[in-house]
Amino acid sequence: MITSHFPRGFLPSQDPVYHFELYPEFEFINVLGRDLPSLLLNKDFREYVSHLNIPFWPETNVKAENLPELRLYYLRLGFVVSGYINQVGQEAIHSLPENLALPFVHACNLLNRPPILSYDGYALYNWKRFDVNKPVELGNIDTLQNFVHLYDEHWFILIHVDIEAKAQAIVEEVENLLNRPSQNLEQALHRIAGVILQQVAVLKRIPEFMSPELYFERFRPYIRFFEKVTYQGVEMAPMDYRGETGAQSSIMPLLEALMKIPHEPSVLLDHLKDMRNYMPAEHRALLIQVESLSDFKHRADKEAFNAVLDAMASFRSVHIQWAHDYIASKVSDPRGTGGTPYMQWLSLLIDETLSHKHS
Template sequence: MQHQDPVRSLSSANEAWDEMARNLPKYLMAENFRKRVGELPPFDLGALKSEGEIRRAMLALSYIGMAYQWSEEEAAHVIPAVLAKPWYEVGKLVGRPPILSYASYSIDNWYRLSPEKGVECGNIALLQCFLGGYIFGWRNNPALPNGVVYEGVTELGGKGMKYRGETGAQSAIVPALDGVLGIEHERDELREYLMEMREYMPPKHVKFIEAVENGPSVREFVNRIGRASTSELFNQSVELVGDFRAMHLEYAGQYIHAQAQKAPGNPSAIGTGGTPFMVYLRKHRDETRQQTVTK
C-alpha cells in the first residue's frame, strides 16, 4: 500500500479527459464512444506536476483506452494518436506499457470514504468504475491477431503491439512471498509468463522482488539451524501460501471459468492476461505445497 492516497483527479488542463474517465460507464452506455474520444483536446503532458498526477493520468488514459478498444462489436486495430501518444508517453513515465495493468486497476484506484479514518474495509471505494468485459489485452486474443497499432507513436514504428491484459499476476505480493520463502517453480511456460508480468509492474515493485530473491535465504537459514519449532513456523508459512493459491484456484474456477462457459463469445479457459489460467493456478498450488522443509 502506498504511503499517500491516490490522486483523485487531474488538473484543469486535462479536465476533459478526467471527466470522461470519471463517467466512463455512462459514456459506454451511449453511442459513438470512439468518435467522442477522437474529439478530445490534446492531452497536456506538461500539466502533470507530481508522481501522483502521473499515476492518475495513467489510470485515466488506460481505462479510456480499454473502453475505446472494446466499446464496439469489432475490436479496434488502431488506437488514434490523440489517445495513443499521451498513453505511451505517460506509460514511459511510470515504467509500464500503454495498456491497463494491475497498478492502475487496483493499486492507484481507491479513495477513503471518510478521509479521517484508516485505510480499511468499509472505508475504501473505487475511484474508477467500469463495465465488465473491457479488460482483455491484445496478446493471444483472436480478435487482434496482428496486435494493436498506436498511431503517431514513432518509437513503435507502426507495428502492431501485443500487450498482455490486466491480471493479478502483475501484483508483486505473491512473487515477493515466493522469494522470501524460497518457493521455486519449474521453468516452463508458466514461469516465463510470470517473469514477463514484471514488465507490467511498477519498477520499484520489481526491484523489491529482486532484492528479496537475491537476498539472504530464509529457507537456507531454517535448514541450517535445524530447529523443529522454526521449521514448523516456516512450513506453516509455505502452507498458507499454498492455501491462498488453492482458494484463488477455487474462486477462478467458480467466478471466471464457469461463468465464461456460459458466454459463447468469451474464451472459456483464457484469462484477461491471455493465459490458460486454470492449468497454471493448479500447477502453482501443487508446486507450493511440495516445498516444505524437513522438520
C-alpha cells in the first residue's frame, strides 16, 4: 500500500512560500523577482543582471523542511534566466552568464530537473491564497511571479493552478486504485470523469481575462524553449531545453497511464515522453506506479470507462481551440513553447483517446 504524498494532487502539499524565512539573505532574489516585469522593459536588463552577485543555494542535498524555499529560489531565478534568454524586443542571445548559470544549475540539480523554468515553477509553485481558509481556486488565488505587468499573464497561470487543484480528486481515486484494485471501479471512473469536466469548465474561462494579442506578443515569448544555449562556467555543450508548457503537467499523463490508452510510435510520442523529464521527480514516480496497474478495460463498466475518455477528449478539444486562437492563427512556426508541433500532436491525441472507447 502506498502512502499519499499528493494531498493536493500535483500542487505542493503546503501553500508555496514567498519569503525566505530560513535564509533571509535570499530576500535579494525576492526583490529581483518582484522587479523583473519592470526590468525586462529596459534594454540594459541583460547588462544589469549579468553583474549581480547571485548567492548559491547553501546545501548539497534537499531537506524536506527547506524544500519550499528551494522551490521559491528556483522559481525566482528561473524567471530571471528565461527573461535573460528570451527578452522581448531585444536581439536573440544564446549564452547565459556565469553568475546566473552556476547558481541556477546547482538549484536545478538539487531538484533533479533540467536548468530551465518549467511548468512546475511557472504554475505549480507560483500561487498564493488571499484567504487561507478558502479553497485554491479562481477568485482566491494570485501569482507570486510574472514576466509582464499584465493581468492576462496572472489569469493564464491561475487557470492552470485551479485546474491542478481540482485534479486532487483524480489523484485520490488513482491512489485508491493502486492501494485497493478491487474497489468500486465504476464509481471511481465516474468521479474522475466528473472532475475532468469541472476542469474543462475552468479551461473555457481563458478568454475572460486573456487577450490573444497580449499573450502572443508580450508574455508567451518568455516561456519558449532554449536552442543551443551555453551555460557559462558549466561543463556542458550548448543545450536545447523545452520551454514551459501545459504538456509538462502530470494530469493527462496520469490519466493516459490509468486508462492504458495506446499510441502509435511516433516523433510526437517521443516528445510526450520527454516532457516527463521536466516534471517534479515525485510526479514521475507516481506515473511509473500507475503504469504498473493492470489494464481494467475488460472489466470496467462501459459507460463509466467511456465517460473518462469523452471527458479527456473534451479537455483536449478546448485546449486545441485555444491553441489555434492564441497561437496557430498568428504564427507559421508549428512549434509550441515546449518545442513540439502542438496542433498535430493535440489532434492525434484526441483521435487515439476516442479510439480506445469500449465498443
